[in-house]
Amino acid sequence: MTADTAPQPDLPEALDQFLASVERKAYRMAMMAVKSDADALDIVQDSMIKLARSYGHYQGTEEASQWRPLFYTILQNCIMDFHRSQSRWRKWFVAERFLPGNRSDKDEEGELEMAQYANQQEFSPEQYLHTEQLGQQALAAIEALPLQQQQCFMLRSWEGFSLQETADMMKISTGSVKTHHFRALQKLQQVIYEQA
Incomplete structure (x- = not known):
């Protein structure tokens, strides 16, 4: 800004x-x-x-x-x-798109672009480039998370808010925060493990 x-x-x-x-x-x-x-x-x-x-x-x-x-x-x-x-x-x-004759492939374009972005590879012998690529894939994975998982991860892991603070901000229970955060971490660990 x-x-x-x-x-x-x-x-x-x-x-x-x-x-x-x-x-x-x-x-x-x-x-x-x-x-x-x-x-x-x-x-x-x-x-x-x-x-x-x-x-x-x-x-x-x-x-x-x-x-x-x-x-x-x-x-x-x-x-x-x-x-x-x-x-x-x-x-x-949105219902209008699914009427007979109105169906198109445009609905899938956004998902396809995100998948292509997530799977982009920059091959290089340098560890720095591999780390940068992994970071981009992790960001793509975060972006692809369901909204509450994504926001729990951002507030807890990036911003360092406590469990209770995150629950208060999102107006959900601390148990829900734990669940959403755990699932987000699992997805990110999967991305890192697959690319390591």
Whole structure:
């Protein structure tokens, strides 16, 4: 995001620094969840605006330390709102594709492209290139995870939130967080094992 898309022009310096520190990870998380650059940017920007409006007045170290869990909770809510709105849209329009004469191969193109991306190989004797390739395949595997598994993995493994914090942010039980996180790790371990 550029300076002209910042949530508010008159943000306190501490909040501005906080938002700058989470911007890239939040974008990556949103991008994996919605698979659209424009939608991911909108989600991150909306999350930043909501944090700034509701909690931008927080002053002092103790209050400011609450920004991180609050921001990721807001981000999760925006991602889920996006998926709910997409689900409502599909209920009205997706059935038309399956009427006689309306069937096409376009529905499978996205899945095929993702599979091709996940299976891309850059052959090189250098270990660095192998590691980079493995990282790309792991990212593709994360992107392909069901949404709740993906978000549990991102919050727990990438952001380092506790079990309870993740459950609170996603509004699910700690048991569900454990299950989703475990299944995500299994899938990633499978990718790493197959490519090792």
